[in-house]
Amino acid sequence: xxxxxxxxxxxxxxxxxxxxxxxxxxxxxxxxxxxxxxxxxxxxxxxxxxxxxxxxxxxxxxxxxxxxxxxxxxxxxxxxxxxxxxxxxxxxxxxxxxxxxxxxxxxxxxxxxxxxxxxxxxxxxxxxxxxxxxxxxxxxxxxxxxxxxxxxxxxxxxxxxxxxxxxxxxxxxxxxxxxxxxxxxxxxxxxxxxxxxxxxxxxxxxxxxxxxxxxxxxxxxxxxxxxxxxxxxxxxxxxxxxxxxxxxxxxxxxxxxxxxxxxx
Ligand SMILES: C[S@@+](CC[C@H](N)C(=O)[O-])C[C@H]1O[C@@H](n2cnc3c(N)ncnc32)[C@H](O)[C@@H]1O
Numbered sequence: 550x551x552x553x554x555x556x557x558x559x560x561x562x563x564x565x566x567x568x569x570x571x572x573x574x575x576x577x578x579x580x581x582x583x584x585x586x587x588x589x590x591x592x593x594x595x596x597x598x599x600x601x602x603x604x605x606x607x608x609x610x611x612x613x614x615x616x617x618x619x620x621x622x623x624x625x626x627x628x629x630x631x632x633x634x635x636x637x638x639x640x641x642x643x644x645x646x647x648x649x650x651x652x653x654x655x656x657x658x659x660x661x662x663x664x665x666x667x668x669x670x671x672x673x674x675x676x677x678x679x680x681x682x683x684x685x686x687x688x689x690x691x692x693x694x695x696x697x698x699x700x701x702x703x704x705x706x707x708x709x710x711x712x713x714x715x716x717x718x719x720x721x722x723x724x725x726x727x728x729x730x731x732x733x734x735x736x737x738x739x740x741x742x743x744x745x746x747x748x749x750x751x752x753x754x755x756x757x758x759x760x761x762x763x764x765x766x767x768x769x770x771x772x773x774x775x776x777x778x779x780x781x782x783x784x785x786x787x788x789x790x791x792x793x794x795x796x797x798x799x800x801x802x803x804x805x806x807x808x809x810x811x812x813x
Contacts, residue, residue, distance in 0.1 A: 553667050561623040570676045570747065572670060578608075579604070582613065585807065586655075588608075589611075592613055594614065594656045596617040596659070596675075598630070599625070602627075603618070618648070625639045652681045654679045655684050657748050658683075660690065664720075677811035686736065687780060691804055703790055707782040715767040716767065728807075737812075742805060746802070751797035751800075752796060763776065
């Protein structure tokens with residue numbers, strides 16, 4: 550049965566350039582997951598929606614093995630092309646029906662995935678099935694509210710006011726709920742939530758280009774006419790707020806990781 554989730558085949562050529570952490574930050578993110586999950590070189594880890602290995606490859610040096618599942622073959626091929634000695638194995642599959650035996654993993658990792666899956670509750674049940682007793686889900690996400698000094702909030706607002714909130718286009722968990730949906734679904738937060746701040750450097754022109762290229766999955770199903778209206782509103786907001794398109798702006802981003810035990 551074809552999946553009803555949003556696969557990222559079309560994003561493979563720009564995913565790492567537009568979603569990757571600034572160079573050097575990825576090792577802090579890998580270490581963050583290991584710390585939150587108490588992972589060791591003996592740990593067996595599963596990642597749902599592993600993509601190009603943005604999380605798995607820097608996490609791999611801290612653990613024994615990572616097995617990752619993804620719907621998009623091109624994303625997995627990109628991971629394999631980047632992989633050197635990291636103990637990461639990938640499988641094509643759907644998070645809602647995982648092609649793996651139950652109870653084999655000490656931890657599962659999930660980052661920016663459940664908003665793409667209409668039947669995300671089934672995917673959560675499958676993640677729980679992957680875990681051995683006492684195994685934890687390590688959920689990671691970018692906390693947009695903690696972004697500081699970022700001009701693109703103004704520009705996104707112009708977009709949302711014109712074509713509707715971009716997050717409403719996702720078929721699964723609303724991204725505003727990333728911090729709460731697991732606890733709301735009966736998963737029990739354990740250990741301390743940890744966060745890592747890093748600096749992103751970008752010009753408003755680069756942001757506009759990304760919009761024009763429709764790099765975000767929320768834009769993939771929008772009619773061209775709506776995208777054009779949104780773009781016009783963003784260009785207009787740049788002028789109204791006298792945002793210099795070529796000024797390099799530094800802003801702070803925050804990545805969080807929280808561990809959860811499955812519902813009893
Ligand atoms: C936004 S990317 C995140 C990738 C990785 N977790 C990261 O943080 O870089 C989402 C990934 O989930 C995959 N995906 C979406 N729905 C899926 C499903 N039902 N089962 C498995 N993978 C899925 C997409 O193909 C894509 O590679």
